[in-house]
Amino acid sequence: MTNDMVKTMIEDMHALAKLYRSRAYAPYSKFLVGAVVKGANGKLYGGCNVENAAYPVGNCAEASAIAAMVGDGETHIVEALVMGPEGQICTPCGACRQRLREFASADLKIHLADPTAVLQTITLGELLPMSFGPENLNR
Numbered sequence: 656m657t658n659d660m661v662k663t664m665i666e667d668m669h670a671l672a673k674l675y676r677s678r679a680y681a682p683y684s685k686f687l688v689g690a691v692v693k694g695a696n697g698k699l700y701g702g703c704n705v706e707n708a709a710y711p712v713g714n715c716a717e718a719s720a721i722a723a724m725v726g727d728g729e730t731h732i733v734e735a736l737v738m739g740p741e742g743q744i745c746t747p748c749g750a751c752r753q754r755l756r757e758f759a760s761a762d763l764k765i766h767l768a769d770p771t772a773v774l775q776t777i778t779l780g781e782l783l784p785m786s787f788g789p790e791n792l793n794r
């Protein structure tokens with residue numbers, strides 16, 4: 656695969672995350688997040704955060720994207736992107752690191768983006784070292 660092709664694919668993930676971020680329902684925090692996971696099937700799945708008047712019931716963008724993927728019959732994530740507000744990176748919260756871990760290996764690349772660009776790329780293993788996953792339950 657050429658560098659141009661890789662760039663195009665990240666740009667596709669970035670564009671989809673931006674669309675989903677624009678649909679975020681975050682009237683309480685006003686912190687809009689979009690997330691995209693790429694399945695092993697090559698398809699992209701987007702999600703946004705969905706807050707609730709009962710605050711703890713709110714949902715992270717990553718959780719929404721993962722739910723869309725699993726609902727489509729895919730259970731392996733090969734790449735991910737999380738987009739927060741302009742000028743800052745939004746790293747997945749602790750719970751979402753574990754949610755990603757369920758469907759990905761430690762070398763999963765997670766692109767951290769704002770609406771203008773990908774600002775940083777990190778692996779799941781860096782975000783969640785010595786993780787507990789399905790293998791620990793012989794799955």
Ligand SMILES: O=c1ccn([C@H]2C[C@H](O)[C@@H](CO)O2)c(=O)[nH]1
Binds near residue numbers: 684703751
């Ligand atoms: O990686 C993250 C971090 C935060 N949020 C959401 C949760 C809440 O709605 C808002 C503020 O925490 O941002 C996400 O969706 N993903």
Ligand SMILES: [Zn+2]
Binds near residue numbers: 716749750751752
């Ligand atoms: Zn989260």
